[in-house]
Amino acid sequence: MAALANVSLQTRQAYWCGASYLATPSEPILELYVAVFFAIAVLPCSTPEYPWKDSEALTCDICPLGMFVGTNCSRDMSTQCLPCGKSQYTEFRNYLEWFLCKDSTFDYCLRHTVCPPGEGVRLQTAGTRERDMECELCEEGFFSNVSSSTAACQTHSVCADNQTLIPGDDIHDTFCSSCRANSVQPQDIKVCNQEMVRFVLGRLHSGRLTQRLLRALRRVNRGSADLELSELLDVLVGKKSPSGLEVLLDALDQARLPHLHRLVTKWFSAQGSV
Known part of the structure; x- marks a missing residue:
């Protein structure tokens, strides 16, 4: 059988039973080997096969959808196909192989x-x-x-009647707040500080943004190099009554997080809740 000739590194064409299927690899490592292991040509409507040389020239059965070649065939054994792993797939018949390289295992199911x-x-x-x-x-x-x-x-979550609903979006869930921003009672201020900490941690969905706020808070508390962001926020904001809001807003300014600054002001300050 003749393998497909002049297969480009960008697009592969696989054939069986008279039908053609376009396959575009999505992982860089696949590009290195797919021209060799993915060029499939079989007789119309016959059992798909591929050439393999063991101690002699052989033709091996290719693997079905959802599987890849674990062991090539020999004179006494047919091709041993293995199922793709979790969150992996092959959407066409293939003879993509399993490789062992040093201590790492690679297979050619796509993720x-x-x-x-x-x-x-x-x-x-x-x-x-x-x-x-x-x-x-x-x-x-x-x-x-x-x-x-x-x-x-x-x-999105549904808040209880005695909670303030801070709307979510496509990335964030609704935030249900127990903060009474207009209250001047020490216990209510403490609750608001703790809710602010919880809100800010939930909104920092980027490692880059987290690091910016962490650096700003560490400048406020010079001896906090070993503290993580949640610990720093708890020390400097959550337990800092009544100045927790002021400390947090100043840190958000220094971290260049204006959107988060506006949200905290709107939902957790007496001025914003009016």
Whole structure:
């Protein structure tokens, strides 16, 4: 059998039973080997095979959808196909191989697409070993704050009647606050400080933003190099009555987080809640 000639590194064409399927690899390592292991040509409607040389020239059965070659065939053994792992797939028959390189194992099932925050897995097209999944934007009333190949968009939480509802968006859940921003009672101020800490931690969805606020807070408290952000916020804001709000707003300014500054002012200060 003749392998497909002149297969480009960008696009591969696989054939069996008279049909053609376009395959575009999505991982850089696949580009290095796919021209050799992914060029498939078989007789129309026959059992798909590929050439292999062991101690002699052989033709081996290729693997079905959802699997890849674990062990090539020999004179006494047929091809040993292995199932794709979790969150992996092959959507066409193949003879993509398993490799052991030093202490690392590589197989050539493709990984399912990962949906970024603000998107979730479309439930009707969840990924399997034989197909990739599809992402969809989270609609109004839904959110996703993770990068995932399995999680769908979630419904925003519903707050209790005695809580303040801070609206969510496609990345953040609704925040249900017990803060009474107009109160001057020490206990109410302490609750507001603690709620501010919880709110800010939930809104910092980027490692870069987290580090900026962490550096700003460490400048306020010079002896806090070993404290993580949640610990620093608890020390400087959560337990800092009544100046917790002022400390936090100043840190948000220094960290260049104006959007978060506006939200904290709106929902947790007496001026903003009027």
